Amino acid sequence: MTSARDHLEPLLLELLGDEKHDSSSYSTLDVLWVLYDRVMRYDARNPRSEERDRFVLSKGHGPVAYYAILADKGFFPHSELKKFMRWNGILGAHPDRNQVPGVEISTGSLGHGLPMAVGMALALRLKKSDRRVFALIGDGECNEGSIWEAILLAGNRQLSNLTCIAINNHSSSLELGDLAAKFAAFGWAAISIDGRDHTQIYDALMHVDETRPTAIVAEIE
């Protein structure tokens, strides 16, 4: 059990009812924890501040760890967690940007978030902003053609302000082979790491290539 899991356990236990997505939920936990605890710049009291780094949960599925971390970091009250997927709650089984403070994009249908994150990265570059865009995709989501459109485009546009974290918990029915090599072939700076090792996660997230977007393939056993 990781320290992040220990720390978040009381919050995670509030979020009941989406157990079918447990492996999806918990596969992201360590990466998201390091991202929100040590890497991203944000103000939870002003979640749409222009000065924030952007995070996109592209795969949308299994947002339990995401919600627990947002609550822990103060984006919304812990009391919301009890209302997960309830009629009067703001937290659905897929996140809604218009209801959940801190959520950048409403996702759920696979293959939408990363292309939108590419648009955000292009827009930030146009605004001459030095803020970063992080997008998290799943290996199953990598079956979607639009993901590869976005990977092709980001590499072509040399979007150095974009980092894509591919959580590889081997949920895809199709064998994906060496994902990092695939990203690299599309012009990304790509690395594979242990998706539970906080030092590896931190080092990978802090890396910014000057001319290429960064892909982090986080392997989860």
Added chain:
Amino acid sequence: MQTTMRQQMVETLEDILLQDERAVIVLAEISYSLFHKQRPEVRERLFNLGIMEQSMISVAAGFALEGFIPCVHSITPFLVERPFEQLKDDFCYQQLSGKFISTGASYDYSEEGMTHQGSGDVHILRSLPGMQIVVPGTPSEFDALFRASYANGANTYFRLSLAQNPFDTSTQFGKLAVVRRGTQATIIAVGPTLAPTLAAVEGMDVTVLYCATVAPFDGETLRAADQSSNIILVEPYYEGVLAQDICAAMQHTPMRLESIGVPHRILPNYGAPEEHDADIGLTPQGIRRRIERFLGK
């Protein structure tokens, strides 16, 4: 030579780029060659992504998230049908605003076959909550209606066609225009069907309303103008899209309704758009025959 709606789009968008730094243009190759990349504002804020229409919409939504007003353009099926879920999820569900401009209406690309036809665009876009739909009848109407709605915070679709009326009609965004008044029927002509409709009703005692904004539909003007409860709809896409709006507008008045437009069937022929018009009866003679039959003449 007459300006096309597509040429007008380039002129209008380039002018808006100059005036409003929030404007960006997002393309997937189509019409890229028409823009003037030597102009700095075009070079900086025109994004040609390559042939990836799904990502074209998603990337545009990313720009909208960052405060830009994305103007997205392609051939009708590649703007509306292929990335329909991106329009629904990435713009409508997110409550973002974008401007979507098609070229190649219905069978404008008749020589290219069914894959390039787009008669179903207005029908399916009507299913998206809040999607505004504009069907201009001339290039200058496109220019005026685009400028009127460009920064309105909504999602707006502009349906550009090869066919255009040989005259401009004074029309406001979201309003029907009363073109002529009569007592036997009220005819609603959408966009470029106005000219053949006016030719069709020559000598007839009918009201003609011009509709360049399909959604939101101006039911109030229809209610005020109609004296007959005989309503005839002439649309340049799959027939009957506005029937639901007309019924809603006239719900307290018994009425008869005739829908004239592109029939809901596969059109396998190539040839010229005018040949399709003749085949399906979207000509002055064909429209007049349908009106006379409906009115029992």
